[in-house]
Amino acid sequence: MSDHQDAVLEVNHVHRDDVGARMGMWLFLLTEVLLFGGLFLVYAVYRYQYPDQFRIAGMELNTSIGTLNTIILLTSSLTVAISIAAIQKGNKLLSVIMLSLTLVMAFMFLVNKFFEWETKFSHGIIPGSKEMTSKPNGQILFYGLYFVMTGLHALHVIIGMIILAFMLVFVIRNKITEGNYVKLENSGLYWHLVDLIWIFLFPLFYLVQ
Amino acid sequence: MEANNKEQHIGYGTYILVWLSLLVFTSITVTVAGVNLGRYTLFIALLIAAIKSGLVINIFMHIKFDEPIFKVFIALSGFTLFIVFILTFFDILYR
Numbered sequence: 001m002s003d004h005q006d007a008v009l010e011v012n013h014v015h016r017d018d019v020g021a022r023m024g025m026w027l028f029l030l031t032e033v034l035l036f037g038g039l040f041l042v043y044a045v046y047r048y049q050y051p052d053q054f055r056i057a058g059m060e061l062n063t064s065i066g067t068l069n070t071i072i073l074l075t076s077s078l079t080v081a082i083s084i085a086a087i088q089k090g091n092k093l094l095s096v097i098m099l100s101l102t103l104v105m106a107f108m109f110l111v112n113k114f115f116e117w118e119t120k121f122s123h124g125i126i127p128g129s130k131e132m133t134s135k136p137n138g139q140i141l142f143y144g145l146y147f148v149m150t151g152l153h154a155l156h157v158i159i160g161m162i163i164l165a166f167m168l169v170f171v172i173r174n175k176i177t178e179g180n181y182v183k184l185e186n187s188g189l190y191w192h193l194v195d196l197i198w199i200f201l202f203p204l205f206y207l208v209q
Numbered sequence: 210m211e212a213n214n215k216e217q218h219i220g221y222g223t224y225i226l227v228w229l230s231l232l233v234f235t236s237i238t239v240t241v242a243g244v245n246l247g248r249y250t251l252f253i254a255l256l257i258a259a260i261k262s263g264l265v266i267n268i269f270m271h272i273k274f275d276e277p278i279f280k281v282f283i284a285l286s287g288f289t290l291f292i293v294f295i296l297t298f299f300d301i302l303y304r
Contacts, residue, residue, distance in 0.1 A: 019276065022275070022279075023282075026282050026283075027282070030282060030283070030286040033286055034286065034289070037290040037293070041293060041297055044294065044297075044298075045297060045298075045301055048298075049301075063239070067235065067239055070235050071232065071235065074228060074231045074232060077228075077265065077269055078224055078269075080269075081219075081269045082224055085218060085219060085224065088218045089218070188269075188270075189270055192265055192269045195265060196262050196265050196266070199262050199265070200255075200262070202258075203238055203242070203254035203255070203257070203258055204254075207238065207239065207242035207254055209243070
């Protein structure tokens, strides 16, 4: 109880509401869940209608790159979590290192994604291309969903990188400190959501057998 | 214990343990995908994805240690999504 009162007093003193800030972030994240949820719904319906076509098209995707990107993204989630824990303990250096590592891994993820799409493009699998539209309906839908969903996810990775880059600057300039880290926490939440969406994209696209 | 304190901080060790278990689950899901389990394949893949997201949400996103209202938020949006899926599949299956 006294802890709670202390917290309230502190909030009153600095005019800040960290719980409210996190709550706002979560509400935003839930709209993101519904955005991707709609796409997962479309995926579920068409996979139900074209199970064989989805399997044939899914076998074409590179499981190794998908697995590698899963490991990269999970690890980047760890480094973000550690960077927050580090700033909470007042360890600015560790926080900076971990945030930088996160940015490096996010970039590695995008590079892998680039080469993966590049390979697809070189095989003529481009949305709307002659090669694509001549395939059976189920495969067109699979590749369409693949490009839209992993593309939208990659866009989130890029946005996440921009946000985390700002956070890195804030930590370096002591705008984010041991006593005021809610910005970094919320950016971390966004990054974990990006990871969370990939956790479902990975088995649904790369592990269809 | 200050389990109910909203400012409770999670240590590096816990994060690393969660990360390791996420990697283990990833290797399990990749291995299982190579084995032909028929119609259980998708179910197992989704089950593992659900366990992984449970770990990420509870520990990385520290929902386990956050105030109950956050759990209500997540449960409500999850339930909404669930209802939408159910209604859509009713339409698809019984059209």
